[in-house]
Amino acid sequence: MSxxxxxxxxxxxxxxxxxxxxxxxxxxxxxxxxxAQAAAMAGAAAARADGHAAVYYNPAGLAETPGVEVALGxxxxxxxxxxxxxxxxxxxxxxxxxGLAVPGxxxxxxxxxxxxxxxxxxxxxxxHARRQEQPRWELxxxxxxxxxxxxxxxxxxxxxxxxxGGVGFLSAxxxxxxxxxRADILSPFDSDLEHEVDADLTAVRFPLLGLRIRHxxxxxxxxxxxxxxxxxxxxxxxxxxxVDFAGIEVPLHYVLAAHAISAFTPQxxxxxxxxxxxxxxxMTFDITWLNWSAYESPTAAIAAxxxxxxxxxxxxxxxxxxxxxxxxxxxFRNTLSFRSGIEYAGxxxxxxxxxxxxxxxxxxxxxxxxxxxxxxxxxxQRGTTSFLDADRHTLSGxxxxxxxxxxxxxxxxxxxxxxxxxxxxxxxxxxxxxxADFTGDYEAGGKILSVGxxxxxxx
Amino acid sequence: MGMAGTGSLAMAGVDAVYGHPAxxxxxxxxxxQIGLMGAVFxxxxxxxxxxxxxxxxxxxxxxxxxxxxxxxxxxxxDRLALGVGFVTPLDVIVRGRILYPEAPQFFxxxxxxxxxxxxxxxxxxxxxxxxxxxxxxxxxxxxxVIVATDASGRVGTRVEDALVATYAPVASVSYDIDESWRVxxxxxxxxxxxxNVVIEVRDLGGITVPPLNISGLAQYDPLQLTFExxxxxxxxTWALSATYSHWSAYPGPVEATVRCQDAxxxxxDCLAPVPQDVEFSSTVTPRLGGEYRVDLRPGVRLALRGxxxxxxxxxxxxxxxxxxxxxxxxxxxxxxxxxxxHPLPQLSFDGFVQVGVLHARQHRKAVANGAPRDIxxxxxxxxxxxxxxATVTLK
Numbered sequence: 001m002s003x004x005x006x007x008x009x010x011x012x013x014x015x016x017x018x019x020x021x022x023x024x025x026x027x028x029x030x031x032x033x034x035x036a037q038a039a040a041m042a043g044a045a046a047a048r049a050d051g052h053a054a055v056y057y058n059p060a061g062l063a064e065t066p067g068v069e070v071a072l073g074x075x076x077x078x079x080x081x082x083x084x085x086x087x088x089x090x091x092x093x094x095x096x097x098x099g100l101a102v103p104g105x106x107x108x109x110x111x112x113x114x115x116x117x118x119x120x121x122x123x124x125x126x127x128h129a130r131r132q133e134q135p136r137w138e139l140x141x142x143x144x145x146x147x148x149x150x151x152x153x154x155x156x157x158x159x160x161x162x163x164x165g166g167v168g169f170l171s172a173x174x175x176x177x178x179x180x181x182r183a184d185i186l187s188p189f190d191s192d193l194e195h196e197v198d199a200d201l202t203a204v205r206f207p208l209l210g211l212r213i214r215h216x217x218x219x220x221x222x223x224x225x226x227x228x229x230x231x232x233x234x235x236x237x238x239x240x241x242x243v244d245f246a247g248i249e250v251p252l253h254y255v256l257a258a259h260a261i262s263a264f265t266p267q268x269x270x271x272x273x274x275x276x277x278x279x280x281x282x283m284t285f286d287i288t289w290l291n292w293s294a295y296e297s298p299t300a301a302i303a304a305x306x307x308x309x310x311x312x313x314x315x316x317x318x319x320x321x322x323x324x325x326x327x328x329x330x331x332f333r334n335t336l337s338f339r340s341g342i343e344y345a346g347x348x349x350x351x352x353x354x355x356x357x358x359x360x361x362x363x364x365x366x367x368x369x370x371x372x373x374x375x376x377x378x379x380x381q382r383g384t385t386s387f388l389d390a391d392r393h394t395l396s397g398x399x400x401x402x403x404x405x406x407x408x409x410x411x412x413x414x415x416x417x418x419x420x421x422x423x424x425x426x427x428x429x430x431x432x433x434x435x436a437d438f439t440g441d442y443e444a445g446g447k448i449l450s451v452g453x454x455x456x457x458x459x
Numbered sequence: 460m461g462m463a464g465t466g467s468l469a470m471a472g473v474d475a476v477y478g479h480p481a482x483x484x485x486x487x488x489x490x491x492q493i494g495l496m497g498a499v500f501x502x503x504x505x506x507x508x509x510x511x512x513x514x515x516x517x518x519x520x521x522x523x524x525x526x527x528x529x530x531x532x533x534x535x536x537d538r539l540a541l542g543v544g545f546v547t548p549l550d551v552i553v554r555g556r557i558l559y560p561e562a563p564q565f566f567x568x569x570x571x572x573x574x575x576x577x578x579x580x581x582x583x584x585x586x587x588x589x590x591x592x593x594x595x596x597x598x599x600x601x602x603x604v605i606v607a608t609d610a611s612g613r614v615g616t617r618v619e620d621a622l623v624a625t626y627a628p629v630a631s632v633s634y635d636i637d638e639s640w641r642v643x644x645x646x647x648x649x650x651x652x653x654x655n656v657v658i659e660v661r662d663l664g665g666i667t668v669p670p671l672n673i674s675g676l677a678q679y680d681p682l683q684l685t686f687e688x689x690x691x692x693x694x695x696t697w698a699l700s701a702t703y704s705h706w707s708a709y710p711g712p713v714e715a716t717v718r719c720q721d722a723x724x725x726x727x728d729c730l731a732p733v734p735q736d737v738e739f740s741s742t743v744t745p746r747l748g749g750e751y752r753v754d755l756r757p758g759v760r761l762a763l764r765g766x767x768x769x770x771x772x773x774x775x776x777x778x779x780x781x782x783x784x785x786x787x788x789x790x791x792x793x794x795x796x797x798x799x800x801h802p803l804p805q806l807s808f809d810g811f812v813q814v815g816v817l818h819a820r821q822h823r824k825a826v827a828n829g830a831p832r833d834i835x836x837x838x839x840x841x842x843x844x845x846x847x848x849a850t851v852t853l854k
Contacts, residue, residue: 067530068489068527068529068530070527070529070541100525100527100541100543102489102491102525102527102853103853104488104489104853104854105853105854106804106805106806106851106853107804111851111853113491113525115523115525115543119624147622151523151545169547177656177673178559179671179673179716180559181716187730188669188717189669189717189719189721189722189729189730189731190729190730190731191669191717191731192730192731192732193671193716193717193731194559194560194713194716194732194734195557195671195672195673195716196557196558196559196562197556197557197654197673197674197675197677198556198557198558203547203548203549407533408532408533409531409532409533409534409535410531410532411531411532412530459529459530459531
């Protein structure tokens with residue numbers, strides 16, 4: 001068989017045996033929280049976040065931003081997930097996060113807008129395709145290598161009510177490519193081949209909505225909605241040309257069409273509460289409903305056809321076209337996640353001064369703790385697929401320093417916050433129904449260590 | 460846009476984030492702008508083997524921008540400002556169409572289908588001198604497809620595909636000569652959106668297949684240097700600018716599929732073809748724009764705008780196999796703005812319509828589809844763009 005023909009068919013077979021186009025389905029904030037302050041409280045921030053963090057946690061919180069905010073931070077998440085004690089080399093996740101929040105008044109009403117960005121170090125989005133039956137950490141591998149960009153507005157029609165909304169952006173790829181020309185078997189690098197690409201990096205928008213009701217003494221209640229998003233991934237390949245087999249030309253035509261729904265992010269509804277009755281203590285609670293049952297299989301539906309017109313007498317065996325992939329429904333379950341956090345802001349230093357209408361010490365040192373429980377949406381994996389996952393417990397902590405009117409230039413506040421979080425995924429045992437299963441029985445579990453820091457200037 | 464790409468130097472606002480970041484520091488209050496814009500293309504290539512009208516998707520994009528004066532005190536009072544701007548096509552972030560060279564294609568139509576992200580910081584140094592700097596960002600794609608046989612003899616593949624960001628620096632300076640005259644210059648670095656997916660085939664029974672590089676430049680903005688002078692009075696603003704675009708550095712959209720440098724050993728006799736140089740030339744684009752303002756009633760001001768630009772084409776006549784068409788372009792634009800001021804809410808609404816006429820051009824083919832031919836291809840076309848925006852000023 002000609003070398004080029006073999007290569008082309010290699011691509012075809014590999015794709016047609018059921019690869020999964022595993023594009024990140026959610027951005028890092030879903031998994032590791034957004035911003036150092038909220039991350040220290042395990043991401044329980046729907047009723048308390050203001051400034052740029054409110055773009056993600058609750059857009060209504062923008063309207064409670066005391067001044068113009070500019071923020072920048074960095075986080076690193078070391079992921080150690082294993083099957084049968086063997087580390088699976090799931091990529092660590094790191095990147096910068098930041099944003100702007102600008103409050104003001106329009107027609108007498110408090111109004112604010114904000115932009116928030118979390119950008120992974122490695123890429124804006126990441127795709128890793130595997131066979132359907134290959135074990136993979138479906139909710140972690142590549143999940144967080146995805147840009148989060150949100151832009152929201154908020155108004156405060158009454159002193160006790162704030163409403164906000166906007167859009168978040170995701171991105172991925174769709175397109176086709178073609179290769180044509182003459183492949184030289186004896187001297188591969190003399191091959192006269194050329195290609196064309198018609199691909200789009202697509203944008204997907206999803207809604208971000210929020211409402212917050214505040215009581216002057218007790219704190220606030222909040223509702224946040226984040227919409228579902230997914231991407232209709234389409235990849236088409238067309239290889240057409242001739243293979244030069246020691247002077248004998250063999251025409252070859254190969255067509256591949258792959259279609260998959262990917263980049264799935266479930267719609268989410270968050271109910272949050274913030275208890276601030278006993279200042280300088282503050283407690284926050286979030287319960288998040290995630291509509292994982294709407295999850296569609298990321299396995300690509302692939303049609304492939306190889307057409308090689310082999311002259312008689314040539315020792316070339318042409319493989320038959322592969323059978324289409326039988327996609328197994330993932331049957332994920334809806335989940336309820338729980339997050340809670342506590343902050344103590346009673347450690348202060350320096351003289352009092354008025355900042356944003358409040359009497360504040362020169363420096364305060366807030367201390368924060370948090371706990372989160374995220375149940376796994378993945379059902380027992382007894383059949384073809386082996387989506388690895390387990391319930392996740394996260395314990396977090398952090399501290400900060402808030403400087404109020406520290407100089408003649410900065411009459412607002414400068415916040416410096418750091419945090420760390422430790423997540424444990426207790427070992428989960430999966431027993432396959434068939435003793436001849438490709439993967440076999442396995443145990444899966446792991447740990448995730450997160451650290452990060454942030455700087456916010458509020459003027 | 461209503462002034463054919465001029466005016467942002469004089470009327471600092473969200474448009475200045477891209478145009479002249481230095482003047483952002485003249486903005487007194489935080490400003491948010493949201494808008495929609497669209498463009499359509501009517502482009503044709505006529506001649507033997509040509510298809511006549513070429514089909515290009517219309518551009519539909521949203522715009523979001525903000526200018527944020529930093530309310531610092533002391534010696535930094537009213538000195539610093541931040542600006543951000545996004546132009547996002549509604550359905551794509553970057554369009555990567557890298558067609559076979561002989562496919563008739565117009566340079567301008569796909570270039571606009573790309574997200575544009577700009578961020579800048581500006582400082583007022585005093586004495587009328589301002590500086591600004593920032594970055595522009597674009598998305599690019601890199602990836603690999605590795606095909607190999609596993610231990611059981613089955614052919615398998617690993618596909619990795621990552622969307623990455625590329626950046627270009629922006630630097631700007633402006634100087635107020637007096638109360639009415641301002642001059643400025645802006646430098647923008649080369650911004651490249653490259654697609655690069657490499658197909659590698661390994662361990663297929665001793666079969667050697669060269670790496671197939673599915674790659675090329677999907678988007679390319681050349682290094683640019685813009686000079687602009689403006690004169691503003693109570694009622695009018697006039698602007699004149701010239702932009703140098705370093706198109707001669709453009710390597711062309713297509714890259715080699717098989718590359719000699721990928722060979723495991725140096726191969727001096729390697730015959731893998733290399734795409735032809737597109738031989739672009741650097742250009743200078745002059746622009747002229749004006750605005751006239753009139754108070755309709757207390758607190759309501761109307762602005763009427765117009766402008767003209769002549770954009771010379773960087774692309775040479777297509778005499779060979781390639782059909783990479785472009786032509787000189789005359790761009791005419793008109794626009795309007797309605798500004799509401801105290802005692803009304805601080806809002807403004809702006810709109811523009813822009814028409815670009817691609818001058819008719821003939822391409823005398825010495826080679827077409829690999830065979831010598833003596834044919835003439837005539838190209839011409841029109842582009843039309845329009846947009847509206849709403850701007851709110853926060854106090």
